[in-house]
Amino acid sequence: MSERAGYRGRFAPSPTGALHAGSLVAALASWLDARAHGGVWLVRIEDLDPPRELAGASRQIVDALAACGLAGDESPLYQSRRSDSYRQALEQLQAAGLIYGCACSRADIALAQRAAGLPPHVYPGTCRHGTGGRPVRALRVRVPGETVGFHDRACGWYAHNLAREVGDFVVRRADGLWAYQLAVVVDDAEQRITDVVRGADLLENTPRQVWLQRLLGVPTPRYLHVPLVTNGRGEKLSKQTGAPALDTERPLAELERAWQHLGFPALGAPRIDAFLRRATELWRERWASA
Ligand code: GLU
Numbered sequence: 001m002s003e004r005a006g007y008r009g010r011f012a013p014s015p016t017g018a019l020h021a022g023s024l025v026a027a028l029a030s031w032l033d034a035r036a037h038g039g040v041w042l043v044r045i046e047d048l049d050p051p052r053e054l055a056g057a058s059r060q061i062v063d064a065l066a067a068c069g070l071a072g073d074e075s076p077l078y079q080s081r082r083s084d085s086y087r088q089a090l091e092q093l094q095a096a097g098l099i100y101g102c103a104c105s106r107a108d109i110a111l112a113q114r115a116a117g118l119p120p121h122v123y124p125g126t127c128r129h130g131t132g133g134r135p136v137r138a139l140r141v142r143v144p145g146e147t148v149g150f151h152d153r154a155c156g157w158y159a160h161n162l163a164r165e166v167g168d169f170v171v172r173r174a175d176g177l178w179a180y181q182l183a184v185v186v187d188d189a190e191q192r193i194t195d196v197v198r199g200a201d202l203l204e205n206t207p208r209q210v211w212l213q214r215l216l217g218v219p220t221p222r223y224l225h226v227p228l229v230t231n232g233r234g235e236k237l238s239k240q241t242g243a244p245a246l247d248t249e250r251p252l253a254e255l256e257r258a259w260q261h262l263g264f265p266a267l268g269a270p271r272i273d274a275f276l277r278r279a280t281e282l283w284r285e286r287w288a289s290a
Pocket of ligand 1: 011013014046184198
């Protein structure tokens, strides 16, 4: 039986550009998984980063989803309006002594990494015991030297030794904006998301999110990371790599393309509703028990 009581899924685009073929894959997969489980599907606009936002993109994304028959079951949640919740979570972490101020610039970090022979993504822990009087820029959360992982429905067990492979990570950025890692964990918890279905580029973020969930005492959802769409140069489709907007005049063709990218044969459905019905059945057969 594939119905899962209380299933709540979400699609969480950042409005840095129009919906494109890559983001449609994540949207379609999360929608199908929610429907295949008889669950609720939500849209959350991750507009945390005004400098990177493109005017009108939130509206464009919601409209393009609707053109493809993918409408959220509740009105979209906007992260730009959620600062109070992020601040509360930060205060909870601060009260537990898990947060410290970091004075390092990117250049400081690069220098310390080279000196310590660390790979470019690992924070070397420079400010762990104080900034030595330098002004605080960002806030970081302490991570343990232990393996933190989760079971992904597609990829299986996925884990990081957080201290060795990530380092203490930023929860409030030097520009004062909330970091994605904190916001996504707070919102998934507050929206009672049971199942996260999203692109595989976010797989490597998930151990950090699982760690924050543990610190904040909120449940860890189930995760399914689906294959990324790449361009001819093997880069993830995104605004930065020049992904064209979805052709909302041809939503059925766009859905078929996203569907085949998810590993299924073409459906050749005559209309969107028939496409979505059939795709939900096939998705249920493939993924309901995984
Ligand atoms: N806003 C993120 C993005 O567009 C996705 C976040 C998520 O699904 O957790 O890449």
